[in-house]
Every structure is written in structure tokens, then in C-alpha cells.
Amino acid sequence: xxxxxxxxxxxxxxxxxxxxxxxxxxxxxxxxxxxxxxxxxxxxxxxxxxxxxxxxxxxxxxxxxxxxxxxxxxxxxxxxxxxxxxxxxxxxxxxxxxxxxxxxxxxxxxxxxxxxxxxxxxxxxxxxxxxxxxxxxxxxxxxxxxxxxxxxxxxxxxxxxxxxxxxxxxxxxxxxxxxxxxxxxxxxxxxxxxxxxxxxxxxxxxxxxxxxxxxxxxxxxxxxxxxxxxxxxxxxxxxxxxxxxxxxxxxxxxxxxxxxxxxxxxxxxxxxxxxxxxxxxxxxxxxxxxxxxxxxxxxxxxxxx
Amino acid sequence: xxxxxxxxxxxxxxxxxxxxxxxxxxxxxxxxxxxxxxxxxxxxxxxxxxxxxxxxxxxxxxxxxxxxxxxxxxxxxxxxxxxxxxxxxxxxxxxxxxxxxxxxxxxxxxxxxxxxxxxxxxxxxxxxxxxxxxxxxxxxxxxxxxxxxxxxxxxxxxxxxxxxxxxxxxxxxxxxxxxxxxxxxxxxxxxxxxxxxxxxxxxxxxxxxxxxxxxxxxxxxxxxxxxxxxxxxxxxxxxxxxxxxxxxxxxxxxxxxxxxxxxxxxxxxxxxxxxxxxxxxxxxxxx
Numbered sequence: 001x002x003x004x005x006x007x008x009x010x011x012x013x014x015x016x017x018x019x020x021x022x023x024x025x026x027x028x029x030x031x032x033x034x035x036x037x038x039x040x041x042x043x044x045x046x047x048x049x050x051x052x053x054x055x056x057x058x059x060x061x062x063x064x065x066x067x068x069x070x071x072x073x074x075x076x077x078x079x080x081x082x083x084x085x086x087x088x089x090x091x092x093x094x095x096x097x098x099x100x101x102x103x104x105x106x107x108x109x110x111x112x113x114x115x116x117x118x119x120x121x122x123x124x125x126x127x128x129x130x131x132x133x134x135x136x137x138x139x140x141x142x143x144x145x146x147x148x149x150x151x152x153x154x155x156x157x158x159x160x161x162x163x164x165x166x167x168x169x170x171x172x173x174x175x176x177x178x179x180x181x182x183x184x185x186x187x188x189x190x191x192x193x194x195x196x197x198x199x200x201x202x203x204x205x206x207x208x209x210x211x212x213x214x215x216x217x218x219x220x221x222x223x224x225x226x227x228x229x230x231x232x233x234x235x236x237x238x239x240x241x242x243x244x245x246x247x248x249x250x251x252x253x254x255x256x257x258x259x260x261x262x263x264x265x266x267x268x269x270x271x272x273x274x275x276x277x278x279x280x281x282x283x284x285x286x287x288x289x290x291x292x293x294x295x296x297x298x299x300x301x302x303x304x305x
Numbered sequence: 306x307x308x309x310x311x312x313x314x315x316x317x318x319x320x321x322x323x324x325x326x327x328x329x330x331x332x333x334x335x336x337x338x339x340x341x342x343x344x345x346x347x348x349x350x351x352x353x354x355x356x357x358x359x360x361x362x363x364x365x366x367x368x369x370x371x372x373x374x375x376x377x378x379x380x381x382x383x384x385x386x387x388x389x390x391x392x393x394x395x396x397x398x399x400x401x402x403x404x405x406x407x408x409x410x411x412x413x414x415x416x417x418x419x420x421x422x423x424x425x426x427x428x429x430x431x432x433x434x435x436x437x438x439x440x441x442x443x444x445x446x447x448x449x450x451x452x453x454x455x456x457x458x459x460x461x462x463x464x465x466x467x468x469x470x471x472x473x474x475x476x477x478x479x480x481x482x483x484x485x486x487x488x489x490x491x492x493x494x495x496x497x498x499x500x501x502x503x504x505x506x507x508x509x510x511x512x513x514x515x516x517x518x519x520x521x522x523x524x525x526x527x528x529x530x531x532x533x534x535x536x537x538x539x540x541x542x543x544x545x546x547x548x549x550x551x552x553x554x555x556x557x558x559x560x561x562x563x564x565x566x567x568x569x570x571x572x573x574x575x576x577x578x579x580x581x582x583x584x585x586x587x588x589x590x591x592x
Contacts, residue, residue: 029427032418036411036477037433043474044440047451054454107343110336120585125344131577132351134535135551136570139558140350143357148371151353183347233442241444244537248558258446265450265542271457278450282443289442298438302482305441305528 048282054275066272078276082260086280089256092171092246093239096178097186100235101228103179104187108227109220112194126187134181138248141177142168145249169251177245185234189304193227194220226296230304233292237285257281351574358567368561380564384572387563389553394569397550400465401533404472409526411473412480413518416525419481420488440478448475449542456543463545471543472533479532480525487521 055074059066079086111122129137144151145168155161167173197220205215243258250256257277264274292298358381361374367387385391415433424430440448452471456463495517499509537551544552554566 026426029418029422029430032414033427033433036415036481039411039474039477040436040440043452043455043470044448045436047448047455050454050458051447051451054458103343106336107340110340114336120588122340122344124581124585125347128344128347128351128578130531130535131574131581132354132570133551133554133573135537135554136354136566137350139554139562139566140354140357143369143371144350144353146371150356150373153372180346180350237442237444241446242538243446244555247555261446261450262541265453271454274450275454278447282447285442285444285447286439289439292442293438298435301438301441302486305479305482 051275051278054271055279057272057275059270059272074272074276075280078273079280082257082277085255085257085260086284088171088254089240089258090284092175092178092254092256093236093242095175096182096239097232097236099175099179100183100186101190101231104183104190104231105224108187108190108194112191112197123188123191126184126191129180129184135244135248137181138177138244141173141180142248145173145176168249169254171250171254173249174246174254174256177249178239178242181242181245182235182239185238186231189230189234190224190227192304193224193230197223226300227304229292229296230301233288233301234304237288240285241281354567354570354574358564358571360564362564366561367563369564369567380568384565384568387565389548390550390563390565390569393548393553394550396465396547397534400468400472400549401530403469404476404533405526405530407469407473408476408480408529409522412477412525412529413484413522415477416481416484416488416521417514417518420485420491437478437481440475441482445475445536445538449539452539453542463543465547467543467545468540468547468549471539472536475536475539476529476532479528480522483525483528484518484521487524488518491517 053068054066056068056070056072057066058069058071058074107122107126111119111126115122132140143149146152147166147168152161152167156163156165167176201223202215202219205219210218241258243256243262246254246256246259258281261274261277261281264270264277357369359376359378360369361377361379362368363370363374418427419430419434422430449471452467452474453463455461456467461467495513496509499513504512535551536549537555540549540552541555548556550569554562557563557566
């Protein structure tokens with residue numbers, strides 16, 4: 001905050017634009033932020049409040065009418081009903097996040113420390129999947145993993161997999177899709193964190209006779225932890241609520257909570273049940289979000305986007 | 306190989322040679338090979354999409370099939386004959402352009418307010434920052450579901466308007482955060498000079514502030530466009546009568562995917578990559 005104060009008076013020169021009038025000046029921040037804040041209030045916070053109130057209602061899906069029952073009972077009831085799907089979602093999202101962290105750490109490290117002049121090129125290669133629509137990307141994985149697709153046929157002919165091996169429709173396919181779709185969200189924050197490591201700290205470690213391995217373990221990895229947190233936030237939470245991968249790549253045994261929410265809203269039309277499940281999903285996600293904000297501060301997110 | 310000499314951590318200090326020389330081949334062989342494998346993994350599905358866009362369909366039904374039935378360029382010639390595909394694509398473009406413009410303006414104004422004013426001058430600044438953070442971090446399905454609840458509660462018919470409302474909502478925070486990051490190193494003295502030379506606040510904004518923050522605004526707008534055009538989860542809840550491109554493709558997975566989907570995917574990918582590469586080349590020439 002101090003820097004801002006000084007920035008207002010460069011070299012101690014008094015501000016000269018007092019002529020704008022003190023009212024206008026005092027209202028300026030509120031007027032500048034008003035449109036965006038109203039938009040977010042009406043279309044982000046009010047909907048969340050309505051969702052909370054809907055979760056306290058009971059709906060009749062057939063007639064579409066809801067009435068207030070003021071009972072919190074729906075929340076534990078829904079959690080009990082869909083406990084398996086919640087756990088499945090947590091498992092798949094965790095598996096995808098771990099896979100992404102393990103896969104992308106070496107490449108992020110390599111680009112940050114050895115990328116040289118080609119850094120921008122490699123970063124763009126990490127972003128390549130985003131040039132194809134999310135739904136199409138997932139769809140293509142259905143084609144890759146399908147038993148009749150040319151990839152699996154090729155593997156079968158090469159005797160790399162047995163004749164009755166199949167992966168489409170299982171949880172592994174969902175995890176594969178999630179990992180692929182969210183890999184850039186893991187790799188880029190890791191890259192940002194590694195890139196920001198002061199090379200002099202590393203030199204100091206070597207000067208103090210650290211081996212490359214020790215320098216890696218005791219300097220690089222600890223300094224990359226903010227990136228790991230950001231990667232967790234940007235990968236785990238969206239993957240946790242994702243239902244596209246599950247719907248396209250998974251089967252009935254791998255139903256995730258996102259699928260259930262989507263179905264209760266758009267198929268059965270039971271807004272009370274759907275809202276209760278969404279509230280639970282939001283609360284679980286907020287735990288992760290809160291943890292991130294506690295460790296790194298909420299403003300740090302801007303560095304990783 | 307100049308890569309290695311450039312970023313070698315010991316290059317600047319001619320002091321102690323790292324005691325363990327052996328793992329040097331990690332940087333030279335293992336890591337590059339691994340990195341190229343990861344890139345191949347990222348590119349592989351795109352190659353598969355490209356190949357399947359040339360796949361013949363069986364039995365005269367214009368649907369993609371998993372098995373390979375022979376090469377054809379039919380789907381490129383008949384790119385426009387899949388019902389609704391082109392219409393939904395243009396709808397997505399229109400939606401993204403509108404959402405980008407609106408969210409770029411609102412997000413930039415908010416970013417200026419957040420950078421310029423201290424909490425004492427701007428009550429509620431901290432709360433707004435928290436809201437932006439939660440807006441970015443919250444799972445999209447929750448936002449989509451809660452918007453559906455809002456529109457149903459107030460009997461607002463779902464269509465293009467609700468899509469615009471929703472898209473602007475989830476773009477604002479990204480624009481604000483991107484612009485704010487770029488504004489941090491902003492030199493206020495030029496504005497002071499402008500005032501000293503007798504320019505009013507509007508002239509100063511138009512001639513000094515805006516040109517200076519423009520790169521940040523463009524970066525934020527680009528992000529908003531990318532988010533909007535690719536959004537499925539929120540759109541699926543609020544689209545109603547008008548179907549954006551991703552929603553249409555998702556719906557078609559139930560009834561049979563027209564092969565033109567992969568043609569569209571391939572063309573959009575090629576155009577996007579060409580634009581990105583040219584901006585990379587131009588950017589390099591500039592420096």
C-alpha cells in the first residue's frame with residue numbers, strides 16, 4: 001500500500017488535478033466499479049443466494065412448483081443419497097490432479113530453466129489443446145479410447161493390449177480425459193512459479209556445496225509450492241465439478257456428482273434437490289479455495305492466470 | 306545448445322563448479338525428450354481429430370463412426386450441410402464478441418478503480434477482491450446451476466440474452482485480474498503532465514491512460530473471448546432456445562455426431578494456431 005501512496009506523489013510533487021472537484025474525485029472509485037459490481041451482484045451473488053434458498057425448499061418436479069419448508073434436511077439427505085458420486089468425483093479429480101502434477105512438473109521445470117529463446121514456443125505448445133473446443137477435445141478422446149477406433153485397433157494388432165481389454169466407459173477413461181483437459185492449468189502455474197525462482201538463490205546453494213539433487217530438493221521444490229497450490233486450485237476444483245468427461249468417456253459405474261446435478265436440474269427439474277447438491281459441491285470447493293487464500297492470499301491468483 | 310550456456314546457473318559466478326557433474330545429461334537429453342513426449346501427447350488428440358475429419362461414413366448416414374472406413378474429403382466440401390452447425394457456430398461468435406466487449410469495458414473500469422484507490426478512499430475494495438477471487442475459483446457447474454435457478458425464479462425466458470448475461474458475468478473477473486496485473490507498473494507522472502498542460506480528465510483518459518493500458522485491456526479481452534467461445538457448462542444451463550456451438554456438439558453426442566464437427570474443429574484450430582504463430586513472430590520482430 002505504501003508504494004501506491006508514493007506513486008501518487010512522484011518526487012513529492014503535489015497532485016495538480018484538484019480541479020476535478022472533490023465530489024467527483026471522492027465518488028470516482030465507486031462510479032468506476034459500479035457497473036461491474038452490479039453485474040456480479042445480480043448475476044453471481046444473488047443467484048447463489050437463490051440457490052441457497054432453493055435448497056431449503058421442496059419441489060414437485062411434475063408441476064414445477066416449489067414451496068418453502070425452511071428445512072436443512074434436504075442437504076444431508078442429498079449427501080447421503082449421492083455419497084458414492086461425491087466420493088467418486090473427489091477420487092477422479094484427485095487422481096487427475098496428481099497425474100497432471102507429475103506429468104507437467106518436469107516439462108514446466110525444463111521450460112523455466114532450459115527453455116532459453118524457445119520459451120514462448122514451448123509455452124504455446126502447452127496451450128495447444130485450447131485451440132480446440134473443450135467438448136470436441138473430450139469427444140476425440142472417446143474416439144481414441146473406443147475399442148473400434150483405429151488407435152485401440154492398432155494396439156490390439158500390435159499385441160500391446162489383450163483382445164478383451166477395454167477402457168472406454170470406465171473410471172480410467174474419465175481420469176484420462178480430465179488429466180488431458182486440465183493439464184495446461186497445472187503446467188502453467190508450475191512454470192510461473194519455477195520461472196520466478198531467483199537464480200542467485202540457486203547459485204548460492206551451489207556455492208555452499210549443494211549437489212544438483214540437494215539444490216533441487218531443498219531449493220527448487222520448496223519455492224515451487226505456490227505454483228503447486230495454484231495448480232491444485234485451477235485443476236482440482238474444475239475437475240471436481242466436471243461432468244462432460246464423465247458423460248462422454250465414463251459409464252454408469254463412474255457417475256460423478258456433476259452429472260447428478262446436471263440431471264436433477266435439466267432432466268428431472270427438481271430444483272430443490274439440485275440446489276442442495278450444488279450447495280454441498282460449493283461448500284467442499286470453498287474449503288479448497290479458503291485453504292489456497294490462507295496460504296497464498298487471494299490476490300496471488302492474478303499471477304497464475 | 307546455446308540454451309544451456311544461457312541459463313546455466315553458474316554462468317554468472319565463476320566460483321565453485323557443481324560437485325556433481327553427472328546429472329548434466331538430464332538437462333540435455335532426458336528432460337528435452339520427455340518434454341517433447343508431453344507435447345506429442347498434447348497434440349495427439351488434435352491429430353486424431355484431423356484424421357477423423359476425413360473418415361467416410363457408413364450406410365449413407367452422415368455420422369462419424371469410430372472405425373476407419375476410408376478416406377474422403379466429402380465433409381470439407383459439404384461443411385455447411387450439417388443441420389444447425391453453422392448457425393450455432395455464428396451464434397457462438399456473436400455471443401463471444403458481445404461478451405468480450407461488455408466485459409472488457411466493465412472489467413477495465415473496475416481494474417482501474419482497484420489499482421488507483423486505497424481502501425480508505427474506496428470502501429469495499431477488499432470485499433470486491435474476495436468476490437472476484439471466488440468468482441474465478443468457484444466450480445462452473447455451481448454458477449450455471451445458480452443462474453438457472455435465478456432465471457426460473459424470475460421467469461426469464463432462456464435464450465441469447467441470458468447467455469450474454471451469464472458470459473459477461475464469468476468474464477468480468479478474468480478481465481479485471483488481467484488488466485490489474487498489467488496496470489501495476491503504470492507511470493502516473495504522464496497523467497500528471499497531461500493535467501499540468503491543461504488537459505481535462507476525459508482528454509487525459511483518451512490520449513494518455515487508454516493508450517498506455519491498451520495492451521493489458523487487449524490481453525484481458527482475448528482471455529474473455531477464449532472463455533466465452535469455449536464455454537459449455539454454464540451455457541448448457543442457460544442456453545434454452547438458442548444453442549451455442551459447444552452445447553450443440555454435446556447434444557449431438559446423444560443422437561450421432563455429424564462429421565462436419567471435426568471439420569469445424571480442424572479449421573478453427575488451424576486459424577487459431579496461425580493467428581497465434583503470427584503474433585509470436587511479429588512480437589519477436591518488434592523487440
